[in-house]
Amino acid sequence: MFELDLRSGKPIYEQIVDKFKELIINQVLETDEKLPSVRELAQQLTINPNTIQKAYRELENQELIYSVKGRGSFVNAISAQVDPQKVKHMQEELKKLLTEALFVGVTADEIRSVVENLLQNGGGSDA
Amino acid sequence: MFELDLRSGKPIYEQIVDKFKELIINQVLETDEKLPSVRELAQQLTINPNTIQKAYRELENQELIYSVKGRGSFVNAISAQVDPQKVKHMQEELKKLLTEALFVGVTADEIRSVVENLLQNGGGSDA
DNA sequence: TAACTGTATTAGTTATAATAGTACACTTGA
DNA sequence: TCAAGTGTACTATTATAACTAATACAGTTA
Known part of the structure; x- marks a missing residue:
């Protein structure tokens, strides 16, 4: 497996x-x-x-x-209910990671590209 | 401190x-x-x-x-040199985190908002 | 030189990860 | 019904990691 x-x-x-x-x-x-x-x-x-x-x-x-x-x-089935706590936590993690990404030299455009790719594919299947 | x-x-x-x-x-x-x-x-x-x-x-x-x-x-001074390995690693981390964020119910617009906020502030000072 | 700094070493305690063996309760299908 | 497979619980043991503790050494600074 x-x-x-x-x-x-x-x-x-x-x-x-x-x-x-x-x-x-x-x-x-x-x-x-x-x-x-x-x-x-x-x-x-x-x-x-x-x-x-x-x-x-x-x-x-x-x-x-x-x-x-x-x-x-x-x-499990994907929870239909959104957990506000989890959402908030993820937003904070996202901020941290993005800040660090910028720090090590990932460009703003690269970040936008990664983001848009995922958002348009709806987060499904393979990365 | x-x-x-x-x-x-x-x-x-x-x-x-x-x-x-x-x-x-x-x-x-x-x-x-x-x-x-x-x-x-x-x-x-x-x-x-x-x-x-x-x-x-x-x-x-x-x-x-x-x-x-x-x-x-x-x-330390912020490294002027970009480490391609670190960049790649961060891109992968970003993908993972974004996928998980979508999973727990962070909306695409919320993600875009977080991203643009940070990118426009250049990652400086307070979150 | 005295007082501060980082660094190294050794030892001991505590907590966690992982293995091992056993047992119990439940479900399924022959 | 019952055997085989399932999750779950428990105890014991070992190995490793985290943390504390005490001490010592080396470099810097005023």
Whole structure:
């Protein structure tokens, strides 16, 4: 399904969370699509099932997936409700990142280009 | 100088790095301006001097400050040279963040507004 | 020279990440 | 019904990282 970097220093469970987050946000995984079981994915990645469980729990906390005992874990529907707190947080993150981007030399035009590309594609599928 | 959140889970030295990074990028601290000494800041924040040292070392690695034995630590000049690797990295980060922003419900217009605000102010001073 | 600066080293404590093994409750399909 | 697969919970153990602490050394400045 994907690869892990065991030497990156980044916790394995975080890497798993990030991968799924990316797949879900980009709608590579569709709503109600089943994720690999805890044990199955653990075997594939040759890591401990508890590590997968921790990742799935985190994804559930972020409301990206839902889990049903005995059945499995599934991709959540994209929330129709906008969380004002999340929105505000993202705006602040955006400001920070844009400021830093300008600092390291990304030009205003490059930024506009990146932004318009994404906005016109509606944020769907591949980057 | 600023406050720490000792319960945030985020390492103290990272918080310090982030604060200074913000101050430097936003040019609140000017080129060659002196940072508080390791011991002084440690006393102000009532934490260990080694933690400050770790933060300063990290800032030096990121080329945001330079340190001179016996004199102190100072804000680096903004690099005139553009690092293509950093630029590419920032563009990718920007894509990721924008995709996530759209996902949580930040509208395209809000994004454009945030972007234009920053671009027109040249990324200077306060957010 | 005294007082300040950054830097280095060693040690110890605490918290987190990850592994390992086991157990329980639920769902599904043969 | 029941076996196999599912999520979940718990305890224990090891390894690593973060942080504190104390001390020492080297350079700068007035």
